[in-house]
Amino acid sequence: MAAHIDDDRITLVGLVLETLSGLRDEFERTLQEESGIGGQWFEVLIRLARSPGHRLRMSELALQTTLTPSGLTRVVDRLEEAGLVARASCPSDRRGYFAVLTEEGVRTVRDALPGHLAVIDANLTGVISSREREQFERILRKLRDHVKPGAAARKEPGG
């Protein structure tokens, strides 16, 4: 059976990619404009802000973000240069390093957060009903757990 080019599933994928990348672009653009930090910087900073001791191993950080190990190395290089993050060697494993938020890093995240939340409301949570938001979240979780198994385990234990 010839797969047809107008198959609904192709359209669906287009819709998924357009929507999600549209949202990401919007978040990144506003973060850059309002707080002078790129989307990836924010992604790293917020993961650190949410972690005990404001620190996370490089490898853990790479898993929790959309960055590859080498990509993360470079992002942390730039964050370190900007004074928002510092590297701290790991006492129990001398191969490893922690990325640690500096005070300025903490301040930066805190200052960026209200504006970022407003943008989220304007483009995501404010556009759909709370019922739709529940549905959306449930579906996304299913999809993410399928394509990135293990990503959820660390954050929502007991699943």
Place this chain on the structure above:
Amino acid sequence: MAAHIDDDRITLVGLVLETLSGLRDEFERTLQEESGIGGQWFEVLIRLARSPGHRLRMSELALQTTLTPSGLTRVVDRLEEAGLVARASCPSDRRGYFAVLTEEGVRTVRDALPGHLAVIDANLTGVISSREREQFERILRKLRDHVKPGAAARKEPGG
């Protein structure tokens, strides 16, 4: 009232970004492995395949994909080099060019399609119920129309 770092909305955005990159990476990886074409190539090729005359203006193509004009120029350069696409000057506007699928381009899309659809089923449509798919599609459409107004108009006129 201080915006808190554990705000649900931040988690939701994280989920959106993880799902997007997970799905996109999976689609791109399998396309590359099975058909030797990158995700962006496929994005361009399929838009052309779905257009009358297998052709589209460069600017239109840039709008319909996630590519910037300059990015598109380069992608079409490489597609032309690979023999999958050709440029044709536009008779009614000498500034403009059409990107046109070559025969080999048509063949490439047709050959890549069945495998790609299988991957979509394995990672997207097969993971959620048909009820969830309807919900998902409705929500995505709302969000996309908000972040990318006008994108839908060309494809689904009369909205």
Place this chain on the structure above:
DNA sequence: CAGTAATAGTTGTGAATGCAAATAAAATGT
């Protein structure tokens, strides 16, 4: 119809990316 503004597309340049190789330290097996 001249003069200015807007549009289509390309290109120069510097930054960012990922892959694979390199380095260093731990874990494992003998």
Place this chain on the structure above:
DNA sequence: ACATTTTATTTGCATTCACAACTATTACTG
């Protein structure tokens, strides 16, 4: 303890990308 394999992170390199500047053409204004 020694050799081998795995893990954590970084770096070399080639590719890719977006922004802004540039060229060519069309649209608008008087």
